[in-house]
Amino acid sequence: MxxxxxxxxxxxxxxxxxxxxxxxxxxxxxxxxxxxxxxxxxxxxxxxxxxxxxxxxxxxxxxxxxxxxxxxxxxxxxxxxxxxxxxxxxxxxxxxxxxxxxxxxxxxxxxxxxxxxxxxxxxxxxxxxxxxxxxxxxxxxxxxxxxxxxDAGDIDAEVAWSLGRIVASGGTTAIGALATELGWSHRKFIARYRDTVGLPPKVVARIVRFERACARLREGAGPAAAAAECGYFDQAHLSRDVREFAGITPSELRDTVNSVQDPAG
Structure with missing residues (x-):
């Protein structure tokens, strides 16, 4: 390494x-x-x-x-x-x-x-x-x-600002409120995110929250505690997101880290 x-x-x-x-x-x-x-x-x-x-x-x-x-x-x-x-x-x-x-x-x-x-x-x-x-x-x-x-163009300042807010909140900030602050329609917000980030803002926010939960699980927190700390409704809500974003359970997720040299998932 x-x-x-x-x-x-x-x-x-x-x-x-x-x-x-x-x-x-x-x-x-x-x-x-x-x-x-x-x-x-x-x-x-x-x-x-x-x-x-x-x-x-x-x-x-x-x-x-x-x-x-x-x-x-x-x-x-x-x-x-x-x-x-x-x-x-x-x-x-x-x-x-x-x-x-x-x-x-x-x-x-x-x-x-x-x-x-x-x-x-x-x-x-x-x-x-x-x-x-x-x-x-x-x-x-x-x-x-x-x-x-x-030779590259500037970043999309409005997307950068809103993404900063999403990350700072751990993925829990209200996407509709961000669009309102920017004066954008929901459709425009999604289009700008697809261009600059790749996925819609709501999905990006969910992944930010998921990453935070991953970190807590790997630090030893139980699923219920990680769910409460990271803004999920309950442990079942966390489990659904883990299944969608990782294809495994929260317990299995503890040993999975994003890098091609990791142990087999």
């Missing part, structure tokens, strides 16, 4: 860099649950199987380096027995600027990196693969993101 700190100028764009290598084991599958960040996986091995809800009962995607938008359900990611990759986790507002496409085009999808970043994405993968150390690789990502941001 290797962790990298993004350049300070990327503070509002990048949450973290992680690099890792796994070898000598058998095939493995990991459960990724709904979250509020946009991962870029730069593959340096033999690629991944990726199964969203639409792939249940059919063959998963086979991808090398890829970008995954926000999802409102679990995704199963696997490798054949070895893996080596660099993961870049972007904030949704940062992803909108870096990727340069409406994030609705990536919602509940994983796509090859070239589909979003074009030839530049393929070149970045090649240069990262040629680098000798993880720190060199993280520096290459810093430079690539800074270059894309230099």
């Amino acid at each position: 290797a962790a990298g700190a993004p350049h300070p100028s990327l503070r509002d764009v990048v949450l973290r860099y992680e690099g890792f290598t796994v070898c000598g084991g058998g095939p493995a599958t990991f459960r990724e649950v709904a979250c509020t960040f946009v991962p870029i996986i730069i593959d340096l091995d033999q690629g991944w199987s990726v199964a969203h809800r639409e792939h249940i009962g059919s063959a998963p995607l086979r991808l090398r380096s890829f970008v995954a938008g926000l999802t409102d359900g679990p995704v199963l990611v696997g490798h054949a027995g070895s893996a080596r990759c660099l993961q870049v986790d972007l904030t949704p507002l940062g992803a909108r600027r870096v990727l340069g496409v409406p994030l609705s085009e990536l919602a509940n999808r994983s796509v090859p990196i070239e589909a979003v970043l074009g030839r530049g994405g393929a070149d970045l993968v090649q240069r990262i693969g040629d680098a000798a150390t993880w720190q060199e690789r993280f520096a290459l990502v810093d430079a690539a993101l800074a270059a894309r941001l230099a």
